[in-house]
Amino acid sequence: MCELYELCGSSPELVFSPYCWRVRLALAHKGLDFVSRPVRFTDKEALAFSGQKLVPVLRDDxxxxxxxxxxxHYLDERYPESSLLGGALGESRLRLLDQFIAQDLRPALVRLLVPRVLACIDPLDRDYFRQSREKSLGMSLEAFADRDAGQAQLARALQPLDAMLKGQPWLDGAVPAAADYLIGGFFFWAWTLGEQPWPEDSPTGDWFRRLLAFCEERQGPVQRATHR
Structure with missing residues (x-):
C-alpha cells in the first residue's frame, strides 16, 4: 500500500498542504488506498529517506x-488505468497551468490564509514558519496578510475558471482529471483551514462542491480547522 507523507497542523488529522491535497485527489482518481504519514513543518528527519526536505512524498513499495x-507522472506510469495526464501533451499543458497557479491563484490565497496557517500549526512550528516566510516575503506576516487585497486578487484569478466551468462540469471536461486536482489542491488548502473565500453560488463554487464530494466518497470526511 502507498504511504503519503504530508504536512499536518497541530492535529495529525488536519492535513492542509495544497501540494499534498493534489496527491490525495490523484490517489482518489486512481482508486488507490494509502496510509497517511503526517509530518510537521520542522519534522525534516521524517523525510530524510527521500533525499530532500519537502512534502508531498509518496512511497510505493x-x-x-x-x-x-x-x-x-509516476502514478500514470505505474497505474495506467484512469489516466491523470492523458500523455506527454497533457503533462506539458499541466506545467503551463502550474505557472498560472503560481502567478495568480497561490499569491491571492497566501494573503488570505497566512494567519490561518499560523493559528493551525503546532506551536513548535510557529517560530520556523514565521522566520522562514518573513525571510522570503521581506516583511512581517502581519504586514503581508491583507484580506481585501487577497480577495480582490482571488476574484481576478477565478474569472477564467468560472468562464470554463459555465460550459462543462470539470476543468478537464466531462470527468475530473489532473487539471482539476492541480488547481483543486489549493481550494482544499483553504477549505481545510476553515476558509471558503470563493462565492458559493458560482461555477467555481459548484465545481468545488463536486470535487469535495468526489474526494469524500473515496477517502472519507475531510478534516477542517475550526476558527479561533
Missing part, C-alpha cells in the same frame, strides 16, 4: 517520489 507533478 521500493519507489519513493516527491513533488506533486512528478507523483502524477
Amino acid at each position: 521500493a519507489t519513493t517520489v516527491h513533488d506533486s507533478l512528478a507523483i502524477f
Whole structure:
C-alpha cells in the first residue's frame, strides 16, 4: 500500500498542504488506498529517506517520489488505468497551468490564509514558519496578510475558471482529471483551514462542491480547522 507523507497542523488529522491535497485527489482518481504519514513543518528527519526536505512524498513499495507533478507522472506510469495526464501533451499543458497557479491563484490565497496557517500549526512550528516566510516575503506576516487585497486578487484569478466551468462540469471536461486536482489542491488548502473565500453560488463554487464530494466518497470526511 502507498504511504503519503504530508504536512499536518497541530492535529495529525488536519492535513492542509495544497501540494499534498493534489496527491490525495490523484490517489482518489486512481482508486488507490494509502496510509497517511503526517509530518510537521520542522519534522525534516521524517523525510530524510527521500533525499530532500519537502512534502508531498509518496512511497510505493521500493519507489519513493516527491513533488506533486512528478507523483502524477509516476502514478500514470505505474497505474495506467484512469489516466491523470492523458500523455506527454497533457503533462506539458499541466506545467503551463502550474505557472498560472503560481502567478495568480497561490499569491491571492497566501494573503488570505497566512494567519490561518499560523493559528493551525503546532506551536513548535510557529517560530520556523514565521522566520522562514518573513525571510522570503521581506516583511512581517502581519504586514503581508491583507484580506481585501487577497480577495480582490482571488476574484481576478477565478474569472477564467468560472468562464470554463459555465460550459462543462470539470476543468478537464466531462470527468475530473489532473487539471482539476492541480488547481483543486489549493481550494482544499483553504477549505481545510476553515476558509471558503470563493462565492458559493458560482461555477467555481459548484465545481468545488463536486470535487469535495468526489474526494469524500473515496477517502472519507475531510478534516477542517475550526476558527479561533
